[in-house]
Structure formats: C-alpha cells, structure tokens
Amino acid sequence: MPVADRAVEARPGLGVGVSAPRVDGTPKALGAFAYGSDLWVEGMLFGGTLRSPHPSARIVSIDVSGAIVLPGVRRVMTAADLPAKRRYGLDVADQPVLAEDVVRYVGEPVAIVAADTPETAREAVAAIRVEYEPLPAVTDMEAALRPDAPRVSELGNVLRHIRIVHGDADAEADVWVEGYYEIGMQDQAPLGPEAGLAIPAADGGVDLHVSTQWLHSDLWQIAPCLGLPEDRVRLHLAGVGGAFGAREDLHMQIHACLLALATGRPVKFSYGREESFHGHVHRHPARMWFRTGARRDGTLVNTQARILLDGGAYTSSSPAVILNASTFAAGPYEMPNARIEGTAVYTNNPPAGAMRGFGAVQACFAHEAQMDRLAAALGMDPLELRRRNLLHTGSVLPTGQVIHGSAPAREVLERCVALPGPADPAPGERDPLLLPGGAGNVGRGEHVRRGVGYALGYKNIAYSEGFDDSCEAVVRLECDPDGVVASVHTAAVEVGQGLHTVLAQIVRTELGVDRVVQLQADTAVGSAGSTSASRQTVMAGGAVELACSRVREHLFARAAARAGAGAGFQGPFRLSDGHVFSGDTPLGRVEDLLDTPLEATEVYRHRPTNRLDGRGQGEPHLMFAFGAMRAVVDVDEDLGLVRVVQLAGVQDVGRALNPRGVASQIEGGAAQGLGLALLEEIQLRDGHIANASFTDYLLPTILDMPPVVSDVVEEPEPGSPYGAKGVGEGSTIVATAAVAAALRAATGRELNRVPVTPDDLAGLAGPRTSAGPAPVPDVPGPRPVYEYR
Amino acid sequence: MKVYRPSSLGEALDVRAAHPEAVPIAGGTDLMVELNFGRRRPEAFVDISRLPELGVIRREGDTVSLGAGVPYARIIRELPDQVALVQAARTVGSPQIRTRGTVGGNLGTGSPAGDALPVLAAYDARIVLASARGTRRISWRDFLVGPKRTALAPDELIVAAEWDVPQGPGSFSKVGTRNAMVIAIAGLSLQVDEAARGVRVALGSVGPTILRAPDAEAFGAGALDESGAWANPEAGVPEAALARFGELVAAAAKPIDDVRGTAAYRRHACGVLARRALTWALADRRLPAS
Numbered sequence A: 001m002p003v004a005d006r007a008v009e010a011r012p013g014l015g016v017g018v019s020a021p022r023v024d025g026t027p028k029a030l031g032a033f034a035y036g037s038d039l040w041v042e043g044m045l046f047g048g049t050l051r052s053p054h055p056s057a058r059i060v061s062i063d064v065s066g067a068i069v070l071p072g073v074r075r076v077m078t079a080a081d082l083p084a085k086r087r088y089g090l091d092v093a094d095q096p097v098l099a100e101d102v103v104r105y106v107g108e109p110v111a112i113v114a115a116d117t118p119e120t121a122r123e124a125v126a127a128i129r130v131e132y133e134p135l136p137a138v139t140d141m142e143a144a145l146r147p148d149a150p151r152v153s154e155l156g157n158v159l160r161h162i163r164i165v166h167g168d169a170d171a172e173a174d175v176w177v178e179g180y181y182e183i184g185m186q187d188q189a190p191l192g193p194e195a196g197l198a199i200p201a202a203d204g205g206v207d208l209h210v211s212t213q214w215l216h217s218d219l220w221q222i223a224p225c226l227g228l229p230e231d232r233v234r235l236h237l238a239g240v241g242g243a244f245g246a247r248e249d250l251h252m253q254i255h256a257c258l259l260a261l262a263t264g265r266p267v268k269f270s271y272g273r274e275e276s277f278h279g280h281v282h283r284h285p286a287r288m289w290f291r292t293g294a295r296r297d298g299t300l301v302n303t304q305a306r307i308l309l310d311g312g313a314y315t316s317s318s319p320a321v322i323l324n325a326s327t328f329a330a331g332p333y334e335m336p337n338a339r340i341e342g343t344a345v346y347t348n349n350p351p352a353g354a355m356r357g358f359g360a361v362q363a364c365f366a367h368e369a370q371m372d373r374l375a376a377a378l379g380m381d382p383l384e385l386r387r388r389n390l391l392h393t394g395s396v397l398p399t400g401q402v403i404h405g406s407a408p409a410r411e412v413l414e415r416c417v418a419l420p421g422p423a424d425p426a427p428g429e430r431d432p433l434l435l436p437g438g439a440g441n442v443g444r445g446e447h448v449r450r451g452v453g454y455a456l457g458y459k460n461i462a463y464s465e466g467f468d469d470s471c472e473a474v475v476r477l478e479c480d481p482d483g484v485v486a487s488v489h490t491a492a493v494e495v496g497q498g499l500h501t502v503l504a505q506i507v508r509t510e511l512g513v514d515r516v517v518q519l520q521a522d523t524a525v526g527s528a529g530s531t532s533a534s535r536q537t538v539m540a541g542g543a544v545e546l547a548c549s550r551v552r553e554h555l556f557a558r559a560a561a562r563a564g565a566g567a568g569f570q571g572p573f574r575l576s577d578g579h580v581f582s583g584d585t586p587l588g589r590v591e592d593l594l595d596t597p598l599e600a601t602e603v604y605r606h607r608p609t610n611r612l613d614g615r616g617q618g619e620p621h622l623m624f625a626f627g628a629m630r631a632v633v634d635v636d637e638d639l640g641l642v643r644v645v646q647l648a649g650v651q652d653v654g655r656a657l658n659p660r661g662v663a664s665q666i667e668g669g670a671a672q673g674l675g676l677a678l679l680e681e682i683q684l685r686d687g688h689i690a691n692a693s694f695t696d697y698l699l700p701t702i703l704d705m706p707p708v709v710s711d712v713v714e715e716p717e718p719g720s721p722y723g724a725k726g727v728g729e730g731s732t733i734v735a736t737a738a739v740a741a742a743l744r745a746a747t748g749r750e751l752n753r754v755p756v757t758p759d760d761l762a763g764l765a766g767p768r769t770s771a772g773p774a775p776v777p778d779v780p781g782p783r784p785v786y787e788y789r
Numbered sequence B: 001m002k003v004y005r006p007s008s009l010g011e012a013l014d015v016r017a018a019h020p021e022a023v024p025i026a027g028g029t030d031l032m033v034e035l036n037f038g039r040r041r042p043e044a045f046v047d048i049s050r051l052p053e054l055g056v057i058r059r060e061g062d063t064v065s066l067g068a069g070v071p072y073a074r075i076i077r078e079l080p081d082q083v084a085l086v087q088a089a090r091t092v093g094s095p096q097i098r099t100r101g102t103v104g105g106n107l108g109t110g111s112p113a114g115d116a117l118p119v120l121a122a123y124d125a126r127i128v129l130a131s132a133r134g135t136r137r138i139s140w141r142d143f144l145v146g147p148k149r150t151a152l153a154p155d156e157l158i159v160a161a162e163w164d165v166p167q168g169p170g171s172f173s174k175v176g177t178r179n180a181m182v183i184a185i186a187g188l189s190l191q192v193d194e195a196a197r198g199v200r201v202a203l204g205s206v207g208p209t210i211l212r213a214p215d216a217e218a219f220g221a222g223a224l225d226e227s228g229a230w231a232n233p234e235a236g237v238p239e240a241a242l243a244r245f246g247e248l249v250a251a252a253a254k255p256i257d258d259v260r261g262t263a264a265y266r267r268h269a270c271g272v273l274a275r276r277a278l279t280w281a282l283a284d285r286r287l288p289a290s
Ligand SMILES: Cc1cc2nc3c(=O)[nH]c(=O)nc-3n(C[C@H](O)[C@H](O)[C@H](O)COP(=O)(O)OP(=O)(O)OC[C@H]3O[C@@H](n4cnc5c(N)ncnc54)[C@H](O)[C@@H]3O)c2cc1C
Pocket: B023, B024, B025, B026, B027, B028, B029, B030, B031, B032, B033, B048, B054, B068, B069, B091, B092, B093, B094, B097, B100, B101, B102, B103, B104, B105, B106, B107, B108, B109, B113, B114, B115, B116, B152, B156, B157, B158, B159, B181, B182, B183, B184
C-alpha cells in the first residue's frame, strides 16, 4: 500500500514539558521515512502539467493531437474536459482548475496528461500546441492600482483593502521619522516538492494520498471540481517534507484525481524543483511607507502606515495576509493613534499566499527599522525606546482590541538582551571559512565591520476574524498482548515541526500510558484545520487533551462501577502507576479495566474572534506571541559580503511542551528569516521567474547560518491547552528585521530593501526610492471590500 | 540511452571515433544537471570516469600534469603546493561535488564560471587533447574559445592540463552572494612569476570566457620594478599603485547583469579582489621560504 506516513509508536516515559525525542526522527535520519515523492503503487500512471508561458494572454486554441498519439499517453485534459466546478480557492474560488479563455500568470496550468512513464508525460506536455494572444500584463503592484491598469480579476485589481483608524489619527508628534521599505518575493522552498497519488476506488470515488497542510480544506475544494460528494473523496496524508505555507493552496490534487477517474488507473504527480517554484504560492512582496511620531521623551504617539502587497493573479490567502500586515503594522508597542491603510492587489505575477510569518514579517521589517530611526532622531538608545513603549496585558491595539491574555513583551526583550554574545576570535584570527565570503577565500579580515541589531515583533496564533476554527481528535485506550496502548487519530498534519511527538506527550500525560500510537492523518476523522498560523499544537493538542480527559472519565466510571455501586465511590479519581484510585483507595489496574477498549471523539474550538468594522476596529485575533532577536553580523565593507556571527532569539511560548522542539523552531525560523534578509528572492522579470532552481534561488548553507542561542518565556496563556502558544513563526518574523538592523549598524547604510544585496552593502546601489505612498483605493461602502469568511 | 564503458584511454578514443554523438561523462556534476533541466538529451554517453590514464597526477621537473579525471578532493590532498589551484578546488560546490567533479569536466563545460579555469589561465596551462588520430597540446586560451565553447574535436578527449610551476606566490578568490556552494559572480587568480618578474591575473565569471588582464599585469610587474620589490621583497608597493592595479584589473572585466549579480558589482569586485590578491602576494613574498 502506498502508505507513506505509517502509524508511529512513541517512546515511553516522556510527557508534556519534556524534550521527548522526535517520533519521526530516526526514520527521517535513516532515510526510511516515505515522503510524498516516494509514493508508489503497481500500475500507476505519471502526471504532467502544461503551464502558461505568458503573464497574461488569451488562449486562442489548444491542439492536443500531437500528445494523444504518443505511445504510452493515456489521457490529455484541458478546461474543455472538466466534469464539474471549474474553479477552486482557499477563500474565494477564483483559480481555474485548468485555464479557460485566459491565463493570468506564468506557470498557470493549462493542460494535464497521464502517461506510462514520467518521461512520456514530459514529452506529451511538450507536444501540446497552444496558440496564445498575449495581452497587456500588469506586473507591478503600484501600476496595478492605476485606473488605466489592465484588470487582472473580474473584480478589479484591489484584492482587499484594510483601513485602521485609531485614536486621533491626525495627532501631532514632537518628532517624526519617515521610511520607505521593500520586500522581495520569498519562496517557502520546502525540501520535499509537491507530490501525490490518486487511486480510483470501486465506489466511483477516489483516494488521494498527498503532502498537504490541511486535508479537509483540500477535500472541500477538490470534491466539487470532481463532481463527487465529499464522502467519496478520501484524503490520506503522505509524508510531508516541509511546508511553510506552500502547501495551503491546492497544486496537483484536483489534476491527479481527474486523471485517475478518467483513466481508471492510479495517477501520481511529483513536481521537480523548477515546477515547484511555479506550482505553489509565495511570500507577498511588499512596498511600505511609514511615518512614526513620538514625543521628545520617546513615548510613541502616532503611526501612519501605507502597506501594499502584491497578491499575484489569484486570491489565495491574501485577504488574511493583508489583515495581518495591517493589524501588526504598529509593532508590539502601545500606539495611541494610528492610520493604517493596507492593500493587497492582483497582478499578473505568480500568486502569493501563505508563508511562515504571514504578513507580520513584512510589517516587522518596517516597524523595527522605524524604531531604530526614531531612536536615532531622538538621540535615544534603541532598546530604551522600545522598553518605553512595550505592549503588555491590558494594552489596546490599533484595532481597539484589548490584549486579555499573556503579553510578556518586556520579559522577552530583556531575556534576549541577556543572552550571551558570540565568543568568537577577532576577524584576523578566525578560520577564514567563518569570514564574510566563506569558502570563497576573498579576504583575510580586511575591512570587516561588525554590527549588532535587535528586532522585536509579535503575531496572532490560530485563525482570526471570526473564523470557526476547530480540530477533532479520536483517542482510544485499549489493552493488547504487550499491555496498555493509546492510539490517536486526527487529521492534523505533521509537516516536520514535531506535532506527532507533542501529541504523544499529551496522551502520556493525560492517560499515564507509555505506548502511544498515531494513526495516519486522513479525512475519516473530522477536520483538524491547517497546520499553519502556529496553531496546531494549540488546536490538535487541545482536541487530544479533551479526548483524553473524556476517555479518562469513561475509565473512572468503569472502575467505580466495577468496584460495585454499593461501594459508593464518587471520586475524585486519579490515575497513578497504572492504577485507578479513588482518593487513596486503588480501584483496579488499568490493564484489567480495558477488557473492551475505551474511545472518545472530541472537537476543540477556540474562543470566537470577530471582524473589523469600517474603521478597522474589532477583535480579530485570538492571542498573541512575542519574539525578539539579536543579530551579530560581520560585513566585508569593500565586497559587501556578510557573515552572520550569531543569532540570539527569545520567544514567548506560553508553555514549552517540548523544549527541544521549541528551540528547533526558533533555529529553523531564524534561518528562514536570515534567508530573506540576505539571499532568498524569486526574481521576477515581467512576471517570469528568472531563478526557478536552487542554483540561483539561494538558501542559506551551514556556512551562512550562525549558531543560534535561544531562550523562552513561559507565561501561560489563559484558556489555552497547558497555557501553550504556537511557536512556529516567531523567530522568522524578527530574524529578517534583526539581521537588517545589524547590517545597518555595521555599514551605516539605510538598507531599506530585503534581501540586501552586495551592491547595497558595498555602496554601489543606494536605498530604494519612491515617489510617495501609493494612492489609497476608493473603497466602496463602510467596510473593507473583501468579505473574509 | 546507450552508455559505453571503455576500460582504457585507447578504447575510449576508439569509441569517440566511432560514435562522436556519445557524450563523455566524468563526474557528471555538470552533465546530470543539464539532463535534469531537460537542456540536453544525449543519445549516448561514454563513461570516462574509470579510465586509469585520466586519473594520474604527474610531476616531471617543474611541470605538473593533472589528469582530466582527477576530482577536486584529490587535488586538495595531493597538490598542496599548487596553492591557487587548491584554493579554487576548495571553493567548488560541496564535499559531494568535490568528490565527483573533475577539472576535465570544468574544462569540458568551458563555463566562464568554472572555478579551476582562472587558475589554469594564470598558470598559462596547456590542455592535452587526445584522439585516435594522435595527441595535441594547446594553450588554455586556444581551448576556451567562447562561452561554454571549447576547441575539443568531436573525436577527442581531454587527457590532462599541464603547466610549468611558477615560482612565486599565487591565490584564487571567488565572490558569490552565499558563503558556500555558489556559482561565482566574480573569480580571480593571481600568480607571481619570480623568474620572469611577472604578475599574471586571470578573471572568471566577468566575461564570455576566462580573461587575462594584460594592462594590469604589466603595470603590476612595473610597480614591483619601480619600488625595487623584485630584488627586495621588503620593499613592497605603494598604496596608490595597488589601487591603480585594482582599477586596471576591473577595467579588464567585461561583465554583464544577470540573476546572480550586476555588472557594476562584478567589475567592482574584480578591483577589490585584485588589490587584495596582490597585497597578499607581496606579504607572502616577505615570508622566509619554507
Ligand atoms: C551542486 C553543484 C555545485 C557546483 N559548484 C561548482 C563550483 O562551485 N564551481 C565550479 O566551477 N563548478 C561547480 N559545479 C559544476 C561542476 O561540478 C564542475 O564544473 C565540475 O568540474 C564538472 O566536472 P565533472 O567531472 O562532474 O563533469 P561532467 O559533468 O562529467 O562533464 C562536464 C562536461 O565536460 C565534458 N567532459 C568531461 N570530462 C571530459 C574529458 N576528459 N574530455 C572531454 N570532455 C569531457 C562532458 O562531456 C561534459 O560536456 C557545481 C555543480 C553542482 C551540481
């Protein structure tokens, strides 16, 4: 069977709060873990996708005859062959399954094929003839706002506009600083490219094994496009090689199912790296105009922010990303007055969507640069300026939302400042590999300048804006010949972040059982929601905790009943050493009580949130997690090359359920943030990706990534399971801003765009300039144009 | 796809003569990438990775002959005194690539970004080419005729690169945006030739092919002359001359803008690397010979 993510058994003795070893660690280290690309079943066909070479064009004709006649080609499909619903999407179903009359970005799927071998599939794709009539394309986010710009979407080019007006938005300040900032398009670059296998089923339905982030969201989008009821489309999680947001949107899912149903044979798609760059959404490029005002004593008074995000050709999760970028624009500081205008636009660039940090990364780069600028203008220490204005429990945010939960921003910052600095020798004495330029032998320590920078940021955990966010879990306790074993079944996706390990820890803590088996995630249980928004430890963890306590209740009831109703045991009951106790009286061995299994299904829901009103006021977010980072960099001033010497990060995690897992997240997130600061950019040329390979899309190597020291602040979040907050995004949000700050400190340059280039650092390129804030679109009605469900 | 697997150079040359369409494959670290990207679909391969004749490093007098099939990892281990070449070998890819990739393959691809190539140019190396018709030696300059174009005939194999070991310090430096595993944005090899009182500079990744910088070379040699540094290494060269040397090297570059870097930066980097390389060479000349 093509089961990639087999039920894994956890090691015993390790409950919540302990650095339990990863249940998937050994198989992954040994290369025994099966990823989506490893899926295989006898007799399967291989899928291929023909993609648009134009950012905007009318499809005049498609001729598939050259492909169909190739030996080994089983099926070719275009939009004309679609059986049912023709569009899909996370929030808005605006993305064609296969392009119909027009293509709106380079890489948009136009036709699909199924063939006996991957090679034949590629040949078939190449043999399809499409005649295009190129149309004017808009590939610049500011140009998209011009009244005469070509319309990318039927709805116009404004994807969503957020307006937040808070306090006296025209309040005057003693000192103002202004800045313009740009962020390039980052790729999630998960090491496992998109892959899945669709197997037609005897009931006319289909079983899809796929690497994804949210099985049910996929299901809800796939089934209508196949014309099948949801119960005949069954999704099973295949091994996921990283996600970072790239797997929130559909990629090959519908295509594989369509071809499997059409041919009656299993069909596998497995993207290569180049196709992967075209096959998923990316981080939103941003342009941001900020004015920040303060009193002379450093008290913040007013933020005026204009944020523009390039959403690309389709909606994807842009509505939520622009909400985040806008609501976090003022940073983790008390800001009594604010006017924040955030717009996501449609362009003919590849669609942008979810990526780790989700809008908060862009905002943080801008607000932290503003804080450093303001400190300079006030002649104040930048840390002191931050300390003076930090958010805390009870603070009011620019949306009017009051932080009721934990908000230990101060503790996070102070711990970060207190982390030990790098203990490295002076540049002249250092291993040359550790100098800027690394393995290139470009210097012996000449003109190397050190810089230190800090950044502070925060973000929401879980879904916002009134979304009915839930997760279901089934927990079963039984006895097999080896003793008591608990099994956990959820649809929650392990993307490599360590969810399975944490869920097993929760079960051990709640049920006092050593052996925990996780069943493969699939759609046979209820939705778990997405593994994103740093939410799954809270949501799936909460559901498993609930289900465990229900199982425990059943167990206690059974123990009390067996002890005899007459004995009148009422509790309180407890589990200890494999026995059920009532007070100090043992009622029986758990093993003996499990002659038949006990099972419970529970759904966890978090407290409701709500939408913003026309002035951007409301309570859109559930809870907040804060992060701080200090970056120490060495810059070769002549060559503009960088060695990041150390990253020191602190995160507010509520409670660390697995401290080593948290440290790993801080480290990994820091690497991704460093990548955006220095290296990672999808280079777009008129809508075309110019560097769709790991040869030219540069990820940090081990010589680019410094040691990371980290610490956590554990101030439990009220109402959250174990007081935990999510930990997946915090360090990504602050790392980019911290590295940029350190580079500015080292060079004295403005550096208002990331990734920073050697040209910027060597002084060959000046700061990016702008003619002024993009005009604010005329938003009809009192509410933001987009209705986010 | 057909793969010929000759076991000796003679056999391999016969295969080349009979099947000129069969593409030689050594480490495969360039070719397999081309295949993966679908840029090339050869009908056949000749696997030359096991030919003993290509795996030989020979030293005769002052001449080194480096077999075309010697991977970078062996160069680092076995030719420690060829400093510039070892420095270039160290910058290539990752340990995996250095274990498989060969200088023959670097030459065969003939990319201006091939890291071994500026060093061979600064060494004034000769490329040894063999076919069933016989063996010829041509200068690196006549071999690398254009961007990814070489003088290799369809029936030939590269057997070795050979050079007369220059007496004097030398180095190789490569600039890339990333600190490892990166294609050069600019590469520079500088070699001092004490016997001829010459300074040689070769540039990679800043033109259609590997470039030498003759004006800078003449100026550099002259600067050492003027300060008396040829005879007396302690004499050094004034800052202004170092700066001028850098400018002349930068002027020799013919860079373009591409996804990896800008032309302006490439030219700038050549100047910086040149100044540094000459400074290091002058410092190394002051060290007592070991
Ligand atoms: C991840 C990665 C990183 C890399 N990093 C670098 C780097 O930092 N610097 C760098 O310079 N290169 C780099 N390369 C490219 C490559 O490793 C080098 O160019 C290497 O020297 C190629 O050698 P090879 O033996 O693998 O060549 P192959 O791929 O086997 O062959 C390359 C070409 O040369 C021809 N050829 C090979 N040997 C002979 C011969 N004896 N006679 C005639 N023709 C021959 C082949 O037909 C082919 O056209 C990298 C490649 C990868 C995949």
